[in-house]
Amino acid sequence: MLVLVAPGQGSQAPGFLNPWLELPGVADRLRGWSDLVGQDLIRLGTKADADEIRDTAVAQPLLVAAALVSATALFDDEALPAPRAAVGAVAGHSVGELAAAAIAGVFSAEDAMTLVRRRSQAMAEAAAVSETGMSAILGGDPDAVAARLAELDLTPANNNGGGQIVAAGTLEQLAVLAADRPDRARVRPLNVAGAFHTRHMAPAVADMEAAAAGITPGTPGIRYVSNADGGVVTDGAEVVRRLVSQISSPVRWDLCMETFSRLGATAIVELCPGGTLTALAKRNLPDVSRVAVKGPDTLAAARELIAAHAAQAAEQEHGA
Numbered sequence: 001m002l003v004l005v006a007p008g009q010g011s012q013a014p015g016f017l018n019p020w021l022e023l024p025g026v027a028d029r030l031r032g033w034s035d036l037v038g039q040d041l042i043r044l045g046t047k048a049d050a051d052e053i054r055d056t057a058v059a060q061p062l063l064v065a066a067a068l069v070s071a072t073a074l075f076d077d078e079a080l081p082a083p084r085a086a087v088g089a090v091a092g093h094s095v096g097e098l099a100a101a102a103i104a105g106v107f108s109a110e111d112a113m114t115l116v117r118r119r120s121q122a123m124a125e126a127a128a129v130s131e132t133g134m135s136a137i138l139g140g141d142p143d144a145v146a147a148r149l150a151e152l153d154l155t156p157a158n159n160n161g162g163g164q165i166v167a168a169g170t171l172e173q174l175a176v177l178a179a180d181r182p183d184r185a186r187v188r189p190l191n192v193a194g195a196f197h198t199r200h201m202a203p204a205v206a207d208m209e210a211a212a213a214g215i216t217p218g219t220p221g222i223r224y225v226s227n228a229d230g231g232v233v234t235d236g237a238e239v240v241r242r243l244v245s246q247i248s249s250p251v252r253w254d255l256c257m258e259t260f261s262r263l264g265a266t267a268i269v270e271l272c273p274g275g276t277l278t279a280l281a282k283r284n285l286p287d288v289s290r291v292a293v294k295g296p297d298t299l300a301a302a303r304e305l306i307a308a309h310a311a312q313a314a315e316q317e318h319g320a
Contacts, residue, residue, distance in 0.1 A: 017045025127194025140185025230255025
């Protein structure tokens with residue numbers, strides 16, 4: 001089974017959309033989405049510097065647009081959702097869940113861009129209330145790490161498996177953590193603009209809920225694996241409800257990967273800007289084939305995996 005995944009905030013880099021503009025239709029698609037989000041996605045994805053695209057209100061629309069552009073290109077510009085015969089499950093890390101939901105057929109790509117505009121603006125506003133951030137904790141005893149976070153009143157906002165926990169809270173709390181970290185653990189500040197997936201984001205939930213009220217969700221046409229608990233969600237309205245609550249709730253990517261394994265995943269394709277989630281899969285799912293879609297030059301390898309799994313699914317259906 002092949003799993004299609006979409007990365008989250010922090011995976012963007014200056015100029016990462018440049019090569020995609022060479023593909024037919026991409027510039028027009030990005031211009032249309034730019035109108036929806038009120039930002040020039042082409043300029044931001046090709047000319048803006050690291051500081052500008054670090055802004056939550058900029059980064060999130062860019063990432064959802066990039067994932068959807070690469071998904072469409074991956075399937076030869078066929079309309080989303082992707083063919084169920086090729087993809088057995090979809091998931092996204094944090095804001096990547098919006099792209100995953102569109103690919104699954106819960107709502108349209110345009111709905112995803114409308115939602116990410118409201119999400120990103122609301123989260124940026126919540127982040128501006130106080131100086132907050134996130135730091136990755138690598139290694140260390142899990143119980144000792146959990147105890148240290150509790151002691152400092154920091155939230156384990158992301159559990160990425162393989163001994164990687166992302167702590168979130170005020171910059172003062174994170175500085176104390178870095179200065180006195182758990183034994184055998186490393187602490188690395190992340191290039192994000194707030195304490196996402198914590199109580200600091202609670203003010204953004206109501207805004208996202210209001211935006212989601214205008215969406216009429218469809219039933220997922222592909223298994224949708226949720227960040228909340230790694231569960232497979234089969235009801236479109238429940239997917240949308242989770243997308244709203246996820247803003248202030250931890251991301252359990254470790255449980256998502258456990259679900260991939262339980263479902264029999266044999267390959268993972270990470271949409272643009274790929275790299276982060278395939279690296280996590282390398283540690284946690286070492287026997288699973290992986291392709292990170294970074295630019296158009298990586299599409300061929302991803303399509304090869306997809307074609308193999310589509311053929312396998314066809315054989316199984318024929319045998320049945």
